[in-house]
Amino acid sequence: MKNWLETVESFVYESRIKVPYTWSVGEVGSRFLIELRDHKKIYGTRCPKCNRVYLPPKKTCGQCFSNLHEWVEVGPQGTLITYTLVHYESSVMPMKPPFAYGIILLDKASTGLVHLLDEVKFEDIKTGMKVEAVFKDERTGDIMDIRYFRPIRQ
């Protein structure tokens, strides 16, 4: 009798993992997102020990292991630390390629924020350039209430 391994057809089961989920953002996250939604303001929290201003805000400084209670309004202008031009497509991406991501150090913040860059010619994007946040008109309390960052026009 012929060995069944030589004749068996390989069968692939197609399915998906998809689970609706709700994440509590905590008290710090709530204040951050509500300020963004209601006042188009970006807030970080300052560590009383190392003075670092965290954006997105944190409740605890990982370096000093201290509680953060002081709120600091940061941006909406800042400096581009690094960037990339994306040329491939993925269904998780909010834009069709080509588009750009950057890490932005907002004025008065000590940590960088990853976000989209737009209203800019790709060849003009340079590390160190000054950028500013552009907000959505209809905001819902979401990091995407900031539509993107664009170069500051002189």
Added chain:
Amino acid sequence: MEKIAIIGIGMTKQERRKETETFSDMVFEAVTKALNDAEITIQDIDNIVTGCNDFWDGRTISSMAVGDASGAWDKNISCVEGDGTFVALYGLTRILSGSYRTTLVTAHSKGSESISSLITNAMFDPIYTRPLGLDAITSSALQARRYMDRYGVTEEQCAKVSVKNHKNAKNNPFAQLSMDISVDDVLKSRILASPIKLLDASPISDGACAIILANEKAVRRFSKHPVWIKGVGCCADAYHLGDRDLSESKSLEKAAKTAYQMAGISSPIKEIDVAELYDAFTYQELMWTEGLGFCNKGDGGKLLEKGETEMDGSIPVNPSGGCLSAHAVTTAGLIRIAEATLQVRGDAGKRQIPGAETALAHGINGPCGQSHCVWIVGK
């Protein structure tokens, strides 16, 4: 540290798509090979630690999918969600606890079964970063740009890593992408996310690996070719990309320092004969050689251009072809340890570095090398 050795290793060939094999099939192959290599049976294994990731596996308690294939029936089995180097570290500490003589460590992954961008997007914070659609490639591109801008590392230097590792892979029957390519081929390959191009990135792979750890008493009883664990170091940096300076790997520096101290190494480039590093992207190999102290910060490209990391250099890096030539996620770090073990035994075939006595294996976990684990193994 009590003396503990690697007494057996086994791995599958890494391939783009192992359509006919389940996770369990791959792990069974790797475990069987490791047991044969150690010349022991599953009855000689006291406990098992598996490595896998629930998102990549598309199921929770993903370790249990490979329990039978790891011979875990009636045994103590635990799981690490992370790279194989961290899985092996847990296996090592279980022996150090005094409760076990031998640990079987496995890792498996099938990148082919899902969509990598969707899975790696899920490693980011769901509130602040995930909605941006960031994934492993785009986040690494942000790191690459920052690193290259700060130190003037060029795309040509990165391309040379791809040329070297794909060439090395020709000597490795377990690698997936072995080829002769030129710097120009890399530079002209499709841009994924600047400055990362297709040939700067590791491929999607399926594969499994297993290693067997044993204490000194068990080594005396079982092993003909023990490779001793001389030092291990592990360190994590901040999770949020913006909280770190992505141009350097402080956590790797600390992990390396710990491992070197344990192993009594003061001059890594002189005392280590060969290194297997987690080069998910070309720029990473350059950054990691800096973090490991093989050269000064920003000089990773120069080290490579001097030929020091080539097969005949003073510190050959990735004779196996590295992750650029085969990258089964979570499995890749365990493969680095298995490759380092083969090098010390003199069993690495065509990819053998002649006379290698001390080898380094390295793995990463988290976005942009957030955590690093460094292993030093030797005779």
